[in-house]
Amino acid sequence: MMIDFLHEYLNLTGSRLGCGEGMCHACAIILDGPDGSSREIRTCITGAHLFEGKSVRTIEAHAERGANGDVIRLSAIQQAFVEHFSFQCGYCTPGFVTGATVLVEHLMRKPIRRAEVERTIEQALAQHICRCTGYVGYYEAVRDVILSTPGLVRG
């Protein structure tokens, strides 16, 4: 599976093995399409060979890093999760960062109306399971990013 390839061969261990059955999305990474689109892929149920020739983003790629590899700036979603105390143990967090980032990137291409924001977030993250926080901190953080990023909401 792709998660084994990432962890064991590339030492990219930020994605999390939760259920191992495609249910929790803790293992999700981003598959970048040639047309600029992005979508989540669950690496616990997807063979590594299926990514051959494809462009992916793991959780390690979200923050901005300096020349020595140290993180110098979190992504907007990551920063919002910190500020909202969205997570406790953090096991689910890479998956939530992935899902929320894909949502924001989708809205950049296809903005929604203000009245649709909460429902859109719930739909986008409904498959992500967190056993600690009850989700509210995550959802509120994503809503703040969507409302404060120009161009994601119209009208």
Ligand code: FES
């Ligand atoms: S670990 Fe992949 S979906 Fe749960």
Ligand code: FES
């Ligand atoms: S913060 Fe612990 S599982 Fe989500």
